[in-house]
Amino acid sequence: MSRRATATEPRRVQGHPVYEVKAELFRILGHPVRVRILELLRDGERTVGDLQHELALDSSGTSQHLGVLRRNGVLESRRESTNVYYRVRDPRTFQLLEVAREIIGSNLAESRDLLAELDRR
Amino acid sequence: MSRRATATEPRRVQGHPVYEVKAELFRILGHPVRVRILELLRDGERTVGDLQHELALDSSGTSQHLGVLRRNGVLESRRESTNVYYRVRDPRTFQLLEVAREIIGSNLAESRDLLAELDRR
DNA sequence: TACAAATCTTCGAAGATTTGAAGGTCTTAG
């Protein structure tokens, strides 16, 4: 035996242990505007102006959040004359949103049940 | 027609629109220590001291991160004499980690392919 | 009761993120 059982070397991605990269992905998704952007992109690409309008944000805020998502590989964009179209790069990103919704849904159901329980006394 | 097409009222959970609650869940998961805690709990409950040892953290840091996860409904705990055992409340939480891993995996594969592409010139 | 072990809380400094304002770049139409 050359190692203790608990001292497993963590797998790495681009020099960072995987759990850090995962955390970073979640942190990137951890902003309401960015979640909404992803939801708006569920049905396909959209221009910045279009998103900006739906989000009721200014140009700066919209660009900044899109930039965070693009630089971190969640979104990609293409330019068509003066418009820039954004889309989600990996469709599994939507799965994250979907699973999150499910978890939230049943958390809610549980609190409802708990409240009903309390009422009954 | 009583409303414009784009002005849909957002669904709400505990007074917050769903996209905010989703973002919050992701934000909670968006810290390397908290991701590791969840990974350590994949095979069942663990005591605080045990986690603390694996994370190589002090008691304060461990408690604080566990507290964040518990207060937000990701974890739950039970006490057995002086030990507190933590476990993940909803197994779908692991699905989030799993999907994140897949996304990260293929992002990595893509960059590898891109680099190979560049090499070939 | 007094003590030790395990866990939790509080607090302030340091660090990271968000926001909004201002201005910059790029592209096409005229």
Add this chain to the structure above:
DNA sequence: CTAAGACCTTCAAATCTTCGAAGATTTGTA
């Protein structure tokens, strides 16, 4: 070439998060 539209960047103030030290609680045991 110039103007207008669409998008992006920079910057500093405000806000939020993390970290570590110190101490408080809780529980079982002598």
